[in-house]
Amino acid sequence: MKKRTKTFNIIWIAALSVLCLAYIFPVVLVLLNSFKVETAISTSTTFQLPTAETFAGFSNYLNAITSQGFFKSLGYSLFITVSSVALILLCCSMCAWYIARSKGKFPKLLYFLFVLSMVVPFQMVMFTLSQTANKLYLTSPWTICIIYLGFGAGLAVFMFTGFMKSIPIEVEEAAMIDGCNPIQTFFLIDVPILKPTLVSVGILEAMWVWNDYLLPYLVLDRTKGYSTIPIMIQNFRGSYGKVEMGAMMASIILTIIPIVIVYLAGQKHIIKGVAAGAVKG
Amino acid sequence: MERAIKRWSPIFFLPTLLAFIIGFIVPFGQGIYLSFCRFTTVDNAQWAGLSNYQRALTDPNFGHAFWFTVAFAVVSIILINVIAFGIALLLTRKLRGTNIFRTVFFMPNLIGGIVLGYIWNILINALLSAVGEPLLKLNSTAGFWGLIILMCWQQIGYMMIIYIAGLQNIPGELIEAAQIDGATSWTTLLRVKLPMVMPSITICLFLTLTNGFKLFDQNLALTGGDPAKSTEMLALNIYNTFYGRTGPQWMGIGQAKAVIFCLLVVAISMIQLRATRSREVQQ
Numbered sequence: 001m002k003k004r005t006k007t008f009n010i011i012w013i014a015a016l017s018v019l020c021l022a023y024i025f026p027v028v029l030v031l032l033n034s035f036k037v038e039t040a041i042s043t044s045t046t047f048q049l050p051t052a053e054t055f056a057g058f059s060n061y062l063n064a065i066t067s068q069g070f071f072k073s074l075g076y077s078l079f080i081t082v083s084s085v086a087l088i089l090l091c092c093s094m095c096a097w098y099i100a101r102s103k104g105k106f107p108k109l110l111y112f113l114f115v116l117s118m119v120v121p122f123q124m125v126m127f128t129l130s131q132t133a134n135k136l137y138l139t140s141p142w143t144i145c146i147i148y149l150g151f152g153a154g155l156a157v158f159m160f161t162g163f164m165k166s167i168p169i170e171v172e173e174a175a176m177i178d179g180c181n182p183i184q185t186f187f188l189i190d191v192p193i194l195k196p197t198l199v200s201v202g203i204l205e206a207m208w209v210w211n212d213y214l215l216p217y218l219v220l221d222r223t224k225g226y227s228t229i230p231i232m233i234q235n236f237r238g239s240y241g242k243v244e245m246g247a248m249m250a251s252i253i254l255t256i257i258p259i260v261i262v263y264l265a266g267q268k269h270i271i272k273g274v275a276a277g278a279v280k281g
Numbered sequence: 282m283e284r285a286i287k288r289w290s291p292i293f294f295l296p297t298l299l300a301f302i303i304g305f306i307v308p309f310g311q312g313i314y315l316s317f318c319r320f321t322t323v324d325n326a327q328w329a330g331l332s333n334y335q336r337a338l339t340d341p342n343f344g345h346a347f348w349f350t351v352a353f354a355v356v357s358i359i360l361i362n363v364i365a366f367g368i369a370l371l372l373t374r375k376l377r378g379t380n381i382f383r384t385v386f387f388m389p390n391l392i393g394g395i396v397l398g399y400i401w402n403i404l405i406n407a408l409l410s411a412v413g414e415p416l417l418k419l420n421s422t423a424g425f426w427g428l429i430i431l432m433c434w435q436q437i438g439y440m441m442i443i444y445i446a447g448l449q450n451i452p453g454e455l456i457e458a459a460q461i462d463g464a465t466s467w468t469t470l471l472r473v474k475l476p477m478v479m480p481s482i483t484i485c486l487f488l489t490l491t492n493g494f495k496l497f498d499q500n501l502a503l504t505g506g507d508p509a510k511s512t513e514m515l516a517l518n519i520y521n522t523f524y525g526r527t528g529p530q531w532m533g534i535g536q537a538k539a540v541i542f543c544l545l546v547v548a549i550s551m552i553q554l555r556a557t558r559s560r561e562v563q564q
């Protein structure tokens with residue numbers, strides 16, 4: 001019996017390894033092609049390794065950085081993600097505290113609306129939302145976090161409220177009897193207990209904001225040259241005429257590198273955060 | 282204490298509520314209203330009754346997009362969940378290298394839909410040209426399966442993590458007891474493990490279902506609806522109705538489609554949650 005499971009395990013490990021390679025293959029393929037000269041990139045030669053003649057060195061990467069404005073988009077993406085996630089964590093955890101700790105119809109109604117907003121597809125509000133943002137001058141990367149707080153609040157409030165209800169109210173009562181006002185109680189008592197949930201909500205929201213395409217595309221004022229990474233990648237096809245495949249592949253690799261670094265550094269937290277987030281949902 | 286909460290509560294909920302009004306409540310309400318109007322901006326709406334809905338429902342492209350989306354959702358939900366659950370079972374057997382496998386399988390989740398779409402566009406076009414088939418731009422069958430493969434590649438890792446968490450939550454005594462009673466590994470799987478991970482199944486079905494129906498970025502980047510709108514899904518169809526056409530009637534029709542789409546997604550996810558929640562067992 002034991003021997004049989006052992007051979008089975010070896011077969012399974014082999015199968016999983018093959019699957020792993022298949023998982024990495026598409027990215028490796030793009031990486032290889034990003035080193036080819038523009039003329040050598042076509043659908044029939046994608047699988048060929050770059051040769052001495054077709055090897056382009058880092059020229060595609062230089063092109064991506066200089067003429068396609070890679071670092072500008074990266075900077076905007078970084079700022080938008082960090083500011084939006086920070087704002088969502090702060091405001092939504094406080095809002096969840098209110099919903100979890102007060103009685104009456106109003107908090108219940110609020111909670112229902114937040115949950116509804118989680119399911120509603122973005123297409124339902126995309127036009128009216130971009131017009132509202134326009135009217136309120138929220139169309140720059142510095143202010144788009146308010147839009148993200150509004151549209152992303154559902155998930156965060158939902159998860160925080162679920163967790164907040166499991167914190168015993170006696171702990172807070174003790175703090176208030178000792179003279180804390182609700183703000184102090186929240187930040188000194190609840191926030192430390194909430195830390196794991198803050199991390200997992202932060203990760204989920206960051207994954208969403210960083211990769212979001214349509215919302216910033218419709219909301220940001222493109223005439224001022226604002227763009228994010230997904231918008232920059234999509235722009236390669238957007239304009240008519242020939243797509244610069246070399247620069248596009250180099251940009252794809254450049255966008256993946258920071259993600260891989262962050263992922264490998266915070267792997268444990270990210271996977272734990274996703275698992276914890278799902279269990280609460 | 283309740284008095285104190287009441288006095289301080291505006292500080293707690295007002296910032297989120299204000300943003301929520303700007304980012305969701307107002308656009309949502311306006312969206313419903315505008316679906317009954319002709320308009321090009323929010324301010325020049327003229328009442329048009331149900332005509333938008335009539336034109337939306339008789340639009341053959343919308344009907345096609347609906348069936349394409351349904352087919353896509355059904356196939357991708359089954360494939361993603363079965364494969365993810367299978368891998369999760371393997372990775373909870375304490376195989377060597379489990380950590381590396383988990384890390385690699387989860388990675389595509391962090392790469393955004395647009396980037397994923399272009400990566401697979403390059404790969405699938407290369408494969409098609411190697412076997413002498415028409416490229417994605419002219420090949421709707423390849424477009425459909427390309428989308429399926431892409432979504433499997435992206436989402437299996439995520440669902441796998443959720444299933445692993447579910448499987449690890451099963452108390453070891455339960456499985457031991459089943460084995461002592463003479464259950465084979467197959468019956469243990471069907472009678473003990475599956476019912477015990479039902480909460481995970483509920484979540485994964487919910488996520489794959491809503492992701493499948495709402496899919497937009499991957500659709501835009503991989504096929505862009507080509508050839509001739511045959512691989513256009515509902516979200517992309519609505520987007521194209523809004524921004525791909527000129528003329529005041531299209532905005533209204535697009536908004537009506539969006540309302541129908543919204544009702545559809547909300548209804549389906551509610552039904553799914555009801556149906557699977559009722560199968561969950563108490564631990």
